[in-house]
Amino acid sequence: MRDQRFRIDHAAIETLDLKRSVRFYHELLMMDINVRMEVDEGTPFHHESVQLGYGPSGSVVQLEIVRFFGDPPKAEDLRRLPRHIAIDVPNLKQIVDQVESFGGSVEVERMDAPGQLLQGIILDPDGNCLTLRQFMS
Helix, strand or coil: CCCCCCCCCEEEEECCCHHHHHHHHHHHCCCEEEEEEEECCCCCCCEEEEEEECCCECCECEEEEEEECCCCCCHHHHCCCCCEEEEECCCHHHHHHHHHHHCCEEEEEEEEECCCEEEEEEECCCCCEEEEEEECC
8 A cells, every 4th residue: 555645746857047947837838836945055055946836836746947056057968868757738739839939949749649649849948858748538
């Protein structure tokens, strides 16, 4: 029997531009902004972050976007495929058509699993890989 005290709270990704990334996930992918914080001041781990999700923090898995202070990581170091985040979307084409205007890029516009789902692969402005999934009804 699974212990009900255990659950995934959030997944974290790094960014070089927190404002740009929050705009991408909030405005394009319609995530709610739930928590903003700055932590670990005075340590090498000093960072600011925003947690977003499709529901309130504590009830659903959140995406935490983190920007470290000091020397930022290089953009090419942030791009770690095949790690990805999968997001279910209501209209794949609509999102794919807007990705570049939000600073992202389209890697695979559309893949079909006939009768089941459509998928697309995009990169956010920092090169983090997202798989978008539209299930067929």
